[in-house]
Amino acid sequence: MKGFASYTASGQSFYGVATDQGMIALSPEFPQYPTLREVIAAGALHDLWQAARGRAVTHPTGTFGYDIPIPAPEKIICVGVNFPDRNAEYKDGQEAPPNMSLFIRFPRSFTGHDRPLIRPPETPQLDYEGEIAVVIGKGGRRIAQADAYDHIAALTLCNEGTLRDWVRHAKFNVTQGKNWDSSGAMGPWLVPFTSPAQLDDVRLTTTVNGELRQDDRTSRMLFPIRRQIEYISTFTTLVPGDIIVTGTPTGAGARFDPPKYLVPGDVIEVEAEGIGRLTNTVEDE
Numbered sequence: 501m502k503g504f505a506s507y508t509a510s511g512q513s514f515y516g517v518a519t520d521q522g523m524i525a526l527s528p529e530f531p532q533y534p535t536l537r538e539v540i541a542a543g544a545l546h547d548l549w550q551a552a553r554g555r556a557v558t559h560p561t562g563t564f565g566y567d568i569p570i571p572a573p574e575k576i577i578c579v580g581v582n583f584p585d586r587n588a589e590y591k592d593g594q595e596a597p598p599n600m601s602l603f604i605r606f607p608r609s610f611t612g613h614d615r616p617l618i619r620p621p622e623t624p625q626l627d628y629e630g631e632i633a634v635v636i637g638k639g640g641r642r643i644a645q646a647d648a649y650d651h652i653a654a655l656t657l658c659n660e661g662t663l664r665d666w667v668r669h670a671k672f673n674v675t676q677g678k679n680w681d682s683s684g685a686m687g688p689w690l691v692p693f694t695s696p697a698q699l700d701d702v703r704l705t706t707t708v709n710g711e712l713r714q715d716d717r718t719s720r721m722l723f724p725i726r727r728q729i730e731y732i733s734t735f736t737t738l739v740p741g742d743i744i745v746t747g748t749p750t751g752a753g754a755r756f757d758p759p760k761y762l763v764p765g766d767v768i769e770v771e772a773e774g775i776g777r778l779t780n781t782v783e784d785e
Contacts, residue, residue: 501552502776503689504536504545504654506571507612509564513571515539517552518689522560524552536690537570537741540637540653545692566612568686569656570635575742576605578631578660578678579728582721582747600723600731605660605745609679613688616783617661619762620680626762626782629660629748630706630714630770632699634725635690636742641733648729651738654690655698657770657778658745659706661685664754664761685780686743699725704749704772708760716749723747 502518509523515536516525526548533539539548580601611617619626637653661684667677691698699718706714718725725746732744753760762768762782771777 503691505689506536506567506569507564508567509559522557523564524555525558535571541740566614566687568610568612569690570741572607573741573743574739577732578603578605578745579747582723583716583749596722603674603678606679608681610684610686611682613778616781618682618785619782620785623663623665624761625664627662627664627753628768629662629752631658631660631745631748632704632772633658633743633745636738637740639739641737643729643733645726645730648726649696652693654692655775656690657772657775659685659768659770659778659780660745685778687778688776691775698774702773707769709767714749714751
């Protein structure tokens with residue numbers, strides 16, 4: 501069993517456990533949990549994992565489409581400029597910023613695994629950013645770093661697709677370049693978080709058409725994930741199902757000369773040890 505996934509089959513929404521052969525649907529047997537967000541809020545991931553053991557696949561591979569794992573999180577908070585080489589790209593003389601950069605994304609800006617990222621007609625500058633995302637399981641405010649991992653329920657992957665010219669439309673915000681419908685992706689599934697080793701020193705890579713573009717390790721983050729949870733929970737209450745997208749390494753398409761923006765037909769793969777591989781193509785709107 502690979503992880504918990506949300507998916508659509510024959511026009512109906514399900515969640516369940518992904519396997520090599522397909523999906524084991526669990527949502528029909530747990531109607532008290534409409535989505536994986538409610539499963540997480542109830543602290544029931546372990547119970548559902550046990551319930552899936554020994555069950556037959558209900559939706560074979562090829563009969564369903566992946567959705568983003570949590571369809572309606574209250575918050576998706578993204579951390580920017582969180583790797584040393586990424587910081588150096590800005591050439592502003594700062595070795596490391598004193599505080600992390602943050603921005604918000606809407607659920608509609610993400611699509612699922614094996615689905616296309618959508619390039620809008622307004623700009624050709626669709627870019628990729630491979631990242632690890634953490635899903636909050638236990639809510640809280642002013643969470644100490646020492647306790648931060650106790651608040652994580654699961655891990656997933658994110659391609660934090662960005663429209664580069666639109667992030668520069670205004671003086672101090674990137675919102676409009678980060679929230680185009682289906683410009684990014686999340687998934688394929690949620691891997692339950694059970695050990696610090698799943699986050700402390702994990703390799704994260706992004707390839708485009710098989711070419712390695714991004715390659716770094718979580719141990720090199722300027723703001724480690726424990727610090728992210730502490731900082732973010734200082735100003736907002738984190739609740740179960742909230743998602744923190746933790747930062748991307750250097751190597752996005754905008755940093756090449758000339759830039760290598762995504763075009764229809766490209767295949768982007770974001771991969772992290774112990775989590776899986778998130779794969780997407782590109783289509784024009």
